[in-house]
Amino acid sequence: MSNLPSHARVVIIGGGAIGASSLYHLAKAGWTDCVLLEKNELTAGSTWHAAGNVPTFSSSWSIMNMQRYSASLYRELGVLVDYPMNYHVTGSIRLGHSKERLREFKRVVGMGRYQGMDLDILTPDEIRSRYPFLKTHELMGALYDPYDGDIDPAQLTQGLAKGARDMGAKIIRFCPVTGARRENDEWVITTPQGEIRCEYVVNAAGYYAREVGKMFGRAVPMMVMSHQYILFDEIPELAAWSKEVGHKLPLLRDVDSSYYLRQEKYGMNLGPYERNCRAHWTTPDDPMPEDFSFQLFPDDLERLDWYLNDAVERVPILGTAGLSRVINGPIPYAPDGNPLIGPMPGVPNAFEACVFTFGICQAGGAGKVLAEWVTEGQTEWDMWSCDPRRYTDYTDQDYCIAKGMEIYGHEYAMHFPKHYWPAGRNKKLSPIHGRIAALGAQFKPYNGWERAMWYAKPGDDTSEEATQTWGREGPWAKRIEEECLAVRDAAGILDLPGFSRFRVKGEGAREWLSGLITGRAPKPGRIGLAYFADDKGRIVTEMSVMAIEEDFFFLITAATAQWHDFEWLQKHRPADAAFTLDDVTTNFSCQILTGPTSRDILAGVSDADLSKGWLTHQTAQIAGRYCQLVRVSFAGELGWEIHTKADDTAAIFDVVSDAGQRHGLKPFGMEALDSLRIEKGYRAWKGDLSTDYTVLQGGLERFVDWAKPSFKGKAALEREKQQGVIKRFVTLTVEAGDCDAPYMSTLWFGGQVVGETTSGNWGYRVGKSIALGMLRADLAVPGLEIEVEIFGDRFKATVEPDQPLWDPSNERLKA
Numbered sequence: 001m002s003n004l005p006s007h008a009r010v011v012i013i014g015g016g017a018i019g020a021s022s023l024y025h026l027a028k029a030g031w032t033d034c035v036l037l038e039k040n041e042l043t044a045g046s047t048w049h050a051a052g053n054v055p056t057f058s059s060s061w062s063i064m065n066m067q068r069y070s071a072s073l074y075r076e077l078g079v080l081v082d083y084p085m086n087y088h089v090t091g092s093i094r095l096g097h098s099k100e101r102l103r104e105f106k107r108v109v110g111m112g113r114y115q116g117m118d119l120d121i122l123t124p125d126e127i128r129s130r131y132p133f134l135k136t137h138e139l140m141g142a143l144y145d146p147y148d149g150d151i152d153p154a155q156l157t158q159g160l161a162k163g164a165r166d167m168g169a170k171i172i173r174f175c176p177v178t179g180a181r182r183e184n185d186e187w188v189i190t191t192p193q194g195e196i197r198c199e200y201v202v203n204a205a206g207y208y209a210r211e212v213g214k215m216f217g218r219a220v221p222m223m224v225m226s227h228q229y230i231l232f233d234e235i236p237e238l239a240a241w242s243k244e245v246g247h248k249l250p251l252l253r254d255v256d257s258s259y260y261l262r263q264e265k266y267g268m269n270l271g272p273y274e275r276n277c278r279a280h281w282t283t284p285d286d287p288m289p290e291d292f293s294f295q296l297f298p299d300d301l302e303r304l305d306w307y308l309n310d311a312v313e314r315v316p317i318l319g320t321a322g323l324s325r326v327i328n329g330p331i332p333y334a335p336d337g338n339p340l341i342g343p344m345p346g347v348p349n350a351f352e353a354c355v356f357t358f359g360i361c362q363a364g365g366a367g368k369v370l371a372e373w374v375t376e377g378q379t380e381w382d383m384w385s386c387d388p389r390r391y392t393d394y395t396d397q398d399y400c401i402a403k404g405m406e407i408y409g410h411e412y413a414m415h416f417p418k419h420y421w422p423a424g425r426n427k428k429l430s431p432i433h434g435r436i437a438a439l440g441a442q443f444k445p446y447n448g449w450e451r452a453m454w455y456a457k458p459g460d461d462t463s464e465e466a467t468q469t470w471g472r473e474g475p476w477a478k479r480i481e482e483e484c485l486a487v488r489d490a491a492g493i494l495d496l497p498g499f500s501r502f503r504v505k506g507e508g509a510r511e512w513l514s515g516l517i518t519g520r521a522p523k524p525g526r527i528g529l530a531y532f533a534d535d536k537g538r539i540v541t542e543m544s545v546m547a548i549e550e551d552f553f554f555l556i557t558a559a560t561a562q563w564h565d566f567e568w569l570q571k572h573r574p575a576d577a578a579f580t581l582d583d584v585t586t587n588f589s590c591q592i593l594t595g596p597t598s599r600d601i602l603a604g605v606s607d608a609d610l611s612k613g614w615l616t617h618q619t620a621q622i623a624g625r626y627c628q629l630v631r632v633s634f635a636g637e638l639g640w641e642i643h644t645k646a647d648d649t650a651a652i653f654d655v656v657s658d659a660g661q662r663h664g665l666k667p668f669g670m671e672a673l674d675s676l677r678i679e680k681g682y683r684a685w686k687g688d689l690s691t692d693y694t695v696l697q698g699g700l701e702r703f704v705d706w707a708k709p710s711f712k713g714k715a716a717l718e719r720e721k722q723q724g725v726i727k728r729f730v731t732l733t734v735e736a737g738d739c740d741a742p743y744m745s746t747l748w749f750g751g752q753v754v755g756e757t758t759s760g761n762w763g764y765r766v767g768k769s770i771a772l773g774m775l776r777a778d779l780a781v782p783g784l785e786i787e788v789e790i791f792g793d794r795f796k797a798t799v800e801p802d803q804p805l806w807d808p809s810n811e812r813l814k815a
């Protein structure tokens with residue numbers, strides 16, 4: 001007889017490290033009526049053969065958070081669940097071959113310190129003293145991570161499973177999920193052992209996540225790579241050393257050569273991420289098998305030759321060892337290499353915790369995050385970097401394969417701010433893509449849409465090599481400056497395809513919207529910024545609300561926010577609402593025309609009433625085509641957004657461009673826009689605006705209408721106001737060196753860490769390096785001098801008054 005229960009609150013599909021950790025954390029949160037279904041034995045997927053490295057290093061704040069949590073959980077897990085496990089904290093040395101690599105390390109040291117971890121930079125001599133077998137040719141230094149180590153992945157999974165079972169959760173093995181259907185607001189999950197009904201379901205099926213996703217009508221954006229590591233026989237010299245000092249070597253990562261090398265008993269384990277990598281199960285002649293439990297791919301050592309030779313030159317004792325075993329297993333990749341953790345897009349009460357490339361070191365943190373999503377509908381840390389909704393409809397299989405291979409081959413690459421990764425491009429093109437490309441546009445995708453970042457002139461170096469820098473200077477700098485100054489002195493035009501746009505129309509629309517946003521919905525004919533808070537008062541999103549009629553709005557939001565924001569609206573729309581809510585993103589397009597001569601340009605080509613003030617909108621004609629002219633400018637100058645039907649983009653662009661020639665009009669790109677907006681203190685979503693901060697911390701109180709009887713987040717915000725805000729949004733001017741402050745640079749005062757930056761850039765109109773950030777509230781005093789740590793060095797920064805640096809009274813904007 002089947003031991004499958006007929007009902008559970010949550011069903012988790014997949015019993016690898018991630019499924020087990022999700023079950024453990026759900027049970028820990030008191031949700032013990034949860035069942036994990038595993039088609040084979042626990043760990044049968046990628047988990048059983050993983051090398052088990054547990055780094056804390058990440059250049060992403062949220063992923064570092066997740067890994068830090070994992071490492072600290074693993075230190076105590078064996079005792080907590082009474083299941084002893086092999087977890088060796090050996091520390092690690094991450095080698096740096098270049099100045100830019102050392103800068104990356106120094107930034108991570110700063111982030112680590114903020115998260116309570118004491119990472120360190122080593123000189124080549126210090127490296128040798130920790131790793132006597134190493135040659136230091138071509139090295140500039142290293143990052144030392146004392147928390148790094150390795151864990152037995154099977155023991156980790158079994159330990160988490162035991163902990164979950166002890167709390168009352170259930171695990172059913174050899175129970176493959178074969179289908180899912182929705183009945184009476186419940187999920188019915190089918191298996192050969194029968195059916196189980198549940199409120200919530202979690203796809204934790206690892207490299208089978210795409211197959212499981214199909215059962216829910218969801219195309220999981222992922223692909224599968226083959227990943228290998230080589231185990232070597234015992235090395236007598238290493239054995240002797242290890243016995244003498246009484247510990248193992250720290251794990252070595254030569255990230256510029258792209259491999260790790262770990263002591264395994266008295267031998268070694270070499271794991272490269274090769275450029276000449278291999279995808280699997282991507283073509284008809286290499287179909288994904290029905291079942292691959294506990295299986296491996298055939299060895300493919302040729303691919304690893306270069307890496308093996310490089311490692312032997314670095315650690316010559318490796319050359320004396322015989323090869324004992326090769327492990328070549330499947331490893332899933334999402335297009336950016338981050339996992340998918342969070343709501344399953346478009347599918348009610350379903351979540352994803354899958355497609356992990358570092359699922360052993362992330363399992364602890366991922367389980368915590370997943371459990372929060374399920375039990376609370378929100379997470380403690382902002383986890384947008386892993387949110388499945390960061391991808392939308394453009395992630396077809398070709399795209400996933402191209403991106404997965406690119407990321408795998410560059411697993412340890414530095415992500416420089418002006419480098420736009422080349423694979424999987426041109427998924428969505430603006431109707432004037434060809435025109436702006438001919439003008440020199442350098443593109444980067446936003447939610448699949450290619451947008452101009454800056455405009456190169458003939459002779460400018462647009463090679464990938466030129467972008468390998470954290471510095472402000474480069475072939476783009478002069479051009480971005482010219483674009484910014486054109487916007488300041490004349491006018492600029494920016495093509496903005498893919499601006500997400502939702503239409504809310506019908507009786508009750510205004511009242512509903514008013515209950516969701518912190519402020520007031522604008523009157524018909526006007527547009528305004530609106531902030532959406534969660535029940536804790538944290539910033540979920542920002543949208544521009546364009547009121548067409550009393551109960552008819554367009555909500556406009558970031559391209560990348562399309563699925564995230566639409567789901568937020570859908571989730572809060574009452575089932576019996578009389579108004580409609582539609583995503584009309586692809587019907588429209590937008591161009592920004594801004595700068596002091598923009599009125600003269602429009603006067604020559606449109607029938608609009610150009611005397612209408614800031615924050616108004618009107619229907620007008622340009623080139624005989626209807627458009628909505630919206631009097632706003634994210635650049636902070638006189639200007640209009642020209643919203644058109646997508647098909648009319650080209651005609652309007654041509655006419656405006658022609659007319660603009662006499663008025664100094666230049667095309668400008670997203671890089672210039674970022675510089676212009678930061679001078680105005682305008683926040684960017686998922687940098688300055690995230691659920692890591694409340695609306696009050698974000699300095700957005702002027703967008704809160706306390707007089708409204710209620711709105712989402714009001715109670716929490718009232719409480720916070722009463723108790724006092726602990727950190728505050730500030731604008732800083734920084735006496736920076738050759739780099740502006742990247743996201744999450746630490747702020748210092750009196751020898752203490754007192755905050756962090758959320759974005760930074762050079763402001764060409766004010767001629768200063770600017771950072772936006774969050775500072776301890778008592779220090780948010782205009783004129784106060786603090787320090788900001790940028791790539792390891794501290795620079796003087798001044799807290800600016802709570803107003804835009806450029807045009808503080810908005811005279812130019814309202815001209």
Ligand SMILES: Cc1cc2nc3c(=O)[nH]c(=O)nc-3n(C[C@H](O)[C@H](O)[C@H](O)COP(=O)(O)OP(=O)(O)OC[C@H]3O[C@@H](n4cnc5c(N)ncnc54)[C@H](O)[C@@H]3O)c2cc1C
Nearest residue numbers: 014016018039045046047051052053177206358359360361
């Ligand atoms: C060679 C190699 C070395 C690695 N080394 C490391 C490392 O050092 N550190 C690190 O952090 N990561 C490492 N990884 C990655 C790591 O193995 C994975 O990220 C991790 O195991 C993923 O765990 P998971 O639970 O998401 O997936 P999996 O372990 O693949 O588990 C998914 C489970 O779902 C089950 N399943 C699938 N379909 C169904 C269904 N329909 N019904 C029921 N059950 C189903 C499968 O049987 C499987 O057990 C390595 C990977 C490889 C290939």
